Amino acid sequence: MAYFQPMTGDVWAAGDAYEAYVGRWSRRVAPLFVEWLGVPAGRRWLDAGCGTGALTAAIMASGPADVIGLDPSQGFLRSALDATRVAGDAAALPLRDGAFDVVVSGLALNFVPDPARAVAEFTRVAAPGAIIAAYVWDYADGMQMMRHFWDVAAAPNRDESRKFPICREEALRRAWSDAGLDDVRTRAIEIPTIFASFDDYWTPFLGATGPAPAYLASLDDAERRRIRDDLRRRLPTTETGEIALTASAWAVQGRKTAG
Template identity: 65%
Template sequence: MGADVWELGDAYEAYVGRWSRQVAVAFVRWLSAPAKARWLDAGCGTGALSSAIFGTAGPAAVVGVDPSLGFLREGPAVKVNGDAAALPLRDGSVDVVVSGLALNFVPRPEEAIAEFVRVVAPGGLVASYVWDYDAGMRMMRFFWDAAIAVVPGAAGHDEGPRFPICREPALRAAWSAPGLTGVATRAVEIPTVFRDFDDFWQPFLGGQGAAPAYLATLTAAEQADIRERLRSSLPTAPDGTIALTASAWAVKGRKPAGSAG
């Protein structure tokens, strides 16, 4: 299986970054974290979630950690190159740990969650959100359905079955396993309206993310077949716009107040 590609921030922004910003704001509001808290944004990417924290939550500070240097852009957050499963932070050094659209790309999510619990202070909040790849992230669902119809082997790259952590029961269980309390989940749905077919299709040619990286491995003829299947299957309005929705699953819980480390 080819690796997902996460190197070019601009290509990511065109692909899903523009939509993830809307989810990030709804997610931060749902957390209702106190002002002046110290935040960690694990897997911060191009900064959509960090920006939502600064714009919505009134933090004292935000540290963003990401393994891709190409995603660590300038901004108000302190950016650190690092791994969510081996965070370069001290035990109990932040009040809130969040991770947006990244946990499923960690090879062993349970190790990242253990790190989130380690670095958050007792009584602190640990939370995350991931795309609902099974059905809710409709732009990707349309893509994979078309790709599998053209190249049956594409099923092995489909993010729905590949990422079991991106389902509500799995997220709830993952947050309960390390002893977090008050675990709660919710779905966050946003509109994703494309101005025309090119606005939908061109970001898939950018090579950033699982679907675009897979598409880049195909022949020109296969890519063309997928494109035309999408063109005929997408719900296109008379003015050319394509109105879809994108859903993410969010989860939150607290580190018990008496916990150490």
Template identity: 60%
Template sequence: MTSEHDVWAVGDAYEAYIGRWSRPVAAEFVRWLAAPAGGRWVDVGCGTGALTATVLAAADPAHLLGVDPSAGFLAGARSRVTDPRVSFQVGDARALPLPDRSVDVVVSGLALNFVPDPVLAATEIARILTPGGVAGAYVWDYADGMGMLRHFWDAAAALDPAAVELDEGNRFPLCRNDALGRLWSDAGLGDVRVQAVEVPTVFADFDDYWGPFLGGQGPAPGYAMSLSDKQRGALRDLLHDRLPIAADGTIPLTARAWAVRGTAVA
């Protein structure tokens, strides 16, 4: 399910907001996936290229195609990832621009919950895999494990009860370990495993935490920028009071994602 606040277009704003934290998660995910080196890879919902770059560095693919519906994100990905093994294409996860059984590994990072029909996306991922091919994905644990957003939405709901409906923890039931595993199994993938991936997210100071919410990229920033100046100021002040700010001004939080892995049945 998506909403009017799910704005994803400007790569630099996304990098400041979530992209910087997605990179350590991508590294942990690729290590856990343990896919064979070489072969043909596809990164579904590649965004600004965080997972794409990690795959290139850690998994040594022969070729990797990044697919994303946002031309703005792909522009950012092309500027950051210039390896000749990579190409990028605007495309929809629900209709991947590839023939049946043509790819050895398919990955997707922090994207499937934003696809209007993730069941169809999982079916497409299974369709393009060669027999024995590997499919892996991960999504943020919005309900319990994404500290920066949990604090934001809890404060927002304290000031505006309507914010509860926009909270990703409520909107995205896919972002739970059981639901993610079931998505892969229902797509016909075998040997399905789910794993938690947790990384530290330490903000340098309050401005480092709050500033990215003013970029308008994603549900929480979209909500923040929909408020009046007075409402946004009240939210900022409440967050400042509630966040665990250390003596040195840093804000030590953690971010958890759920990762799933499966293989195409021969």
């Protein structure tokens, strides 16, 4: 079955590992994203690429009439909230035309081989006048925990900032405009990511879930130690051992033409 197809070598199966790695930060971005959309209560939502449910949780707090969470990973779906859950491909949604008032995707669009097809599918299942929106990490500059890792790893072919051109403001705006959506808007959403210690930062990279951890798992012990030690020297650490970074995502929204 053709679900979201992750890039070669990426692993998206273990919900607990994802939570430790990046899920804890995505849960802070999701409510800010939902607030920005300003959707009234009682609407029908699709969360495409719902993962372990960070965005779904924020949607449910807004008082929706219904929420469907769709994801290719059975491991993620088992970890997700008690919403209606469907396994499926963002580029070929197993859903009927015009079924939703809001179609959203959080931190998933870049893992679709053809993002334009996914946006076209989002538009197809959206009702006239519906909001279609997404957010992705700003891998180039804003997602500091990953930026430090890739700068030290020196693996340009695996670096998410190069692999995922959709994760830039202009690329998102162009994708939404090319899909024929109206009132296209973008914004950056930034949150603090405070790690209690170097181990709090480093250990999630050992979970093999996500591009950077999967890359790390492919290396021999000596190279993993080299990356770990270089990061320990590089990261800004306070006297108490905390590492204070920030994470930024690019968000986009548009509206399907009414009538």
